[in-house]
Amino acid sequence: MTRMPGWADVALIPLLNLLIAFAMSGLVILAIGENPWAALKIMVSGALGSSYGWGFTLYYATSFIFTGLAVAVASHAGLFNIGGEGQATLGGLGVAMVALALPWPHWSLALLAASLGAAAFGAAWAAVPAWLQAKRGSHIVITTIMFNFIAASLLNYLLVNVMRPVGSMDPASARFPEGAALPTLNGMAAGIGIVWGRNTPANISFFLALLCCLAVWVMIWRTRLGYQIRAFGKSGPAALYAGISPVRITMYAMLISGGLAGLMAVNNVMGEAERLVLNAVEGAGFIGIAVALMGRNHPFGVLLAALLFGFLYQGGGELALWTAIPREMITVIQALVILFTGALDNMVRAPVERMFARRAGR
DSSP: OOOOOHHIIIIIHHHHHHHHHHHHHHHHHHHTTOOHHHHHHHHHHHHHSSHHHHHHHHHHHHHHHHHHHHHHHHHHTTOOOOOHHHHHHHHHHHHHHHHTTSOOSOHHHHHHHHHHHHHHHHHHHHHHHHHIIIIIOOOHHHHHHHHHHHHHHHHHHHHHHTSSOTTOOSSBOOOOOGGGOOOBHHHHHHHTTOOOOSOOSOBTHHHHHHHHHHHHHHHHHHSHHHHHHHHHHHOHHHHHHTTOOHHHHHHHHHHHHHHHHHHHHIIIIIIIISSOBTTOSTTHHHHHHHHHHHTTTOHHHHHHHHHHHHHHHHHHHHHHHHSSSOTHHHHHHHHHHHIIIIITHHHHHHHHHHHHHHHHHO
16 A cells, blocks of 8 residues: 555644544534534633633643653653653652752742753653663553552652641642742743733743753654664564663663653743642643644644643633533543544544555556
8 A cells, every 4th residue: 555645644634533523522512402613612712812811721731742742752662651640740849849949049040950850850750660661571551650649649748748838737838939930921921022911820831841842853863862762662672683772772761751741840830839739730641641642752743732732721621611511521522532543543544545545546
């Protein structure tokens, strides 16, 4: 069969899957007695129709970019890192320890140090499952998902018994010093004369996420390590025959993956909450799996998929606020997007491949 063009695999098939998922979601909304077209307009206007909506959309998308890149890097090595939730949780601990360590004179220094702390803690949390996979043969899916629960329990203990300020009943750390507060997109826009509107949690870490997209692209497709990761992911025995160490590649890929997941904490812990709280990750580690899947493990695809899920999160919140459609409906839409872009991908791929084969035959 004639090979399908690359643009069709990267753009056309995900777009068709997305349209089918939205069509099915519309039928579900119609079945509960609501108007699908009106619901879509509310979602679009709520997420994209104002600077306020864009701010929250970009805030959610920032977290999903980090966790999506984390899953993508591991996937290129043939590893399914399902532990982004725990790695991001420990990344938050790294951010808090760095931010509370000094009276930071400027946010730029605090951002650099907190980013290093977040990446280091996230990578360290991924290192143990990576070593168990590389040295003991323990399945990476089992160990990483178990480490999610361990991370949540560890954070709960630390916030209640160690990091909670004296006299406070809230299981959270002390607020970060003023010098560690990150610039918001609102403030940055105002600095260049642009009226952004109401304040939103979107902050400068969005640009850090874009920088990570570029760095991952360079690393995967323009470096020797990236070639070795992709070779190992395609065929472990062939990579071993070529002199590529499975232990080294497994460790490197998971350390980079964990570091990227940990960086998510810069956005929500340092940029939004300005302190470490329980459940700061809020499921973004698992959403990263869907983001990487829909983005075909390519940094640009991850960026687009993260923006889509950011739109779904913010638009879904507006939908629950202004209509009788429950907030859980957005979970249904997300599930349908994941279903059609993942499990049922071949349902769309096979006829598209046949179409291109017929065109080539003619």
